[in-house]
Amino acid sequence: MPEISLFYGIRVTMYYDDHNSPHFHAELGIIKGWEAIE
Structure with a gap:
């Protein structure tokens, strides 16, 4: 999995x-979210 960006943590x-x-x-941190590409 490539890391696209890292900003403000x-x-x-x-x-x-x-x-x-x-x-x-x-x-x-422990907060996670995701967004699908359609």
């Missing part, structure tokens, strides 16, 4: 060869 990574459709993850 937020790490943004992209998953493109995973079990789901391509999507991004954003993490700040």
Whole structure:
């Protein structure tokens, strides 16, 4: 999983060869979120 960006402690990574459709993850400590690419 390539790390796309790291700013203000937020790490943004992209998953493109995973079990789901391509999507991004954003993490700040224990807070996590993701967004699908359609």
